Amino acid sequence: MKYIYILAISCIYNLAYCQEENNNVIDADALVAPSSVAFNLLGISTSSIDKPGDLTSFAASIQNASNNFTSIPSNYGFEILPYTLFCEQPMSTTELNSEKFKDIFKQTFTFSLGISNELEENTELPQFTNVGIGVKFSIFRPKFDDDTKAKINSIHEHQEAINNNTKGNYDVDLVLIDYENMRKNISNNKDLGEYDKEIRLNQINTLIAIRRQQLDNEAKSDLKEKIKNESKDLKFNRKGFFLDFAAGGVIQFQDQTFNKSSVSKLGSWLTGTWDTGKDWSFLGIARYLYQPDKIFADDMDILDAKNISTLDGGIRIIYKEQSKQKLSFSTEGLYRSVLNKNTIDSSWRVVLNASYDIGKNQALSLTFGKDFDNSLIKDGNLITALNYIIGFGSKRNMNSLL
Template sequence: MKKKFYIFAALCLINCTVLAQDKNNIDQEFDLLKAPISPASNLLGFSQSDIDKPTDVSAFMASLQTATNSFSQLPSNYAIDIAPFWLFKKESLEDITTKGLGISRGKKVLKETLVLSFAVKNTDTISNNFNPTSTYAALGFRFSIYRGKYDKTTNDKLTTITKLQKTKLAYMKIKHDEVYDKLDYEIKNDSQQRENLYKGYNYNDQSPKNKFYLETLEKKADSLSSIIEEKIEKQLESKKMLEKLKNVNVTDNQKLIDEEERAKQSEMIDDEITKIAKEFQISRVNFTWDIAGGISSEFRNKNFNNSKVYNSGIWTTLGYTWEKSGSLLGLVRYLYNPDKIFALENQVNNIDNVSTLDTGVRYIIGKSQSKFNCSVEVIYRSVLSPNTIDSSWRLMLNADYAILKNQKLTFSFGRNYDGTTTKDGNLIAALGFVVGFGNER
């Protein structure tokens, strides 16, 4: 029986979205959706930009796109990107601090920036690049070797959050110290009471009255044993928490604050952190370096059992970001195209196994903390296989605007490599919507 690939992809999108939304209820989120990054959609030719700017990633990101037709048709291109480190991270005290997130390189950066990308493309008779009876799917990856440093605004807000967190952790340590000591006293007191229950009891008296009295004492002892066990469990929980808080420093002034005042101040700290987080954007500047790649397949007649490799590739993006004057990015990308390649305008190349090398630059206009960014991108595609086909090029103008936190509207317009889809035969226009989930830090 034939299985429709787009049905499967839609179900995956729905399930992943529900998972991500459930996870969002845990903590206050940061706005991390600085720029759409989807290596899989790069391979299928419907990404907003081929040259992506490295950013801190969402745990889960979904994007929908429609192209041309006056934007009157339903979205036909879908992409899902997940960051395994953030999506499946364990909850711990380290997750609520900012320590380590400012590191620009190293093994931890590789894990935190790794993105696994999935994309699906459906087309119509307008496009000459893809077979309208087929569905195309791609798998990709991306990670940062250098992810840049926090800009001044990010550093200032993180410093404020760190100070607030240290104060709250100190209050937590004081509270658990008090709870541990109080439970320790109560456990010893209850144990002594249980031991004293049988003092003076005459075990030689076998009268019914004395036996009934013994049963009463045993019930009281069992009740005290249950209470003691519950308090021991609570004491062990406090001990574990104190072990996690062993490096937290507590000042003498903080120790003098009474429990009611500490609870009030802890609530105020939570409110202040939430207020900062609502407007907070993690932005990075200076040098960045990304590696990405992937592979795509064509599913003929939208059938899993009838497929072939469409293309595959690997690429790197290097760039530099300034706080006030935007970003300059460069791309080097190798693509392997079995069976055919679309490097000529409106023509399908029938030469098998052709490899290409893309080189290009992109300049993004916009401050590091800006909600609106626009860019211009130019890429030259050279053919590595001699005596085959001519080279081609791509010129794109891109714009994106953060309409809400972790929600971005994108627009791209320009000339694609194959030069298809609109009236004059060499322009492409696309409108997209991107949403990110699971951005607690």
């Protein structure tokens, strides 16, 4: 798996290269977590119904599942946004606010890869490494809400003022007023010869120029501080209806050997979201999965679980206080029906999730609930998972949205 780490390092290096400093660029808090298609297909995602949103160029996830969170995490992965990852310049907010499908597609098309290790301790059963690969993109998304537009326009105005060489407030600066008075006195002093007057005027003009430059620099520094404060909590919130498409598969490797590999799952799904623009979001999903090998853990080992097709349908409700934008809670219910095997009963997945933004483009989420099968736990059908995700490459070019 060393090639995965090499790819990840290359991605981060490319981010640093293609996102140079620019007065019109800010580093926004653009991470949406969790949203990995690969984790979803592996059955280790903290949520089966992911909320859409704007993305960082590269995001990495580490998950510790069950076992009282005492074991070393065995689930990890990453997600990349090719359009911004291999960029020539940061994406602009005008582009991000577009409702054209071609713009939406290239800005939301992501590739994700996840790895989950199944370790059978104290048994003679083989060890499995599951590799999930997936892609996702938005078919439709709304524009930014009014609060987001106002913040972006305010930042843009400050940036334009800096680029246009904003002048300091000369009229009220006492030091500059004293220098101006000194210049007038020198000019009006009839006792000074022309040579002495010229020397003194040059000296005072130099002091005036230096002071004006200081005031200009202070004005720019104040504007930069305003930009920093306004962009600190800037999130690209949108109000209205979203529709996302995702697809991918899982390859299983026995004893971490490439010669002992097989496709264990394939799937695709649509996720619809209605964001109220306030504290609540409502999501729904329709998902088809095809599993050539198995579907459920079977204690009796008597079910023929080959070539199983399932159809999932469910809803998720998310509460996140817009004024704070830190802590969010959600609950989801997902019903799975088996399409071609009467011997296997349909089942439910019910999950409670809490997520907290622990820093810019960093989030920690905790999940508790009942899963379809035993994919995350040793006993029963309980999910307990702690997921950490961090994003890189969130610089955006601020353009006026007026």
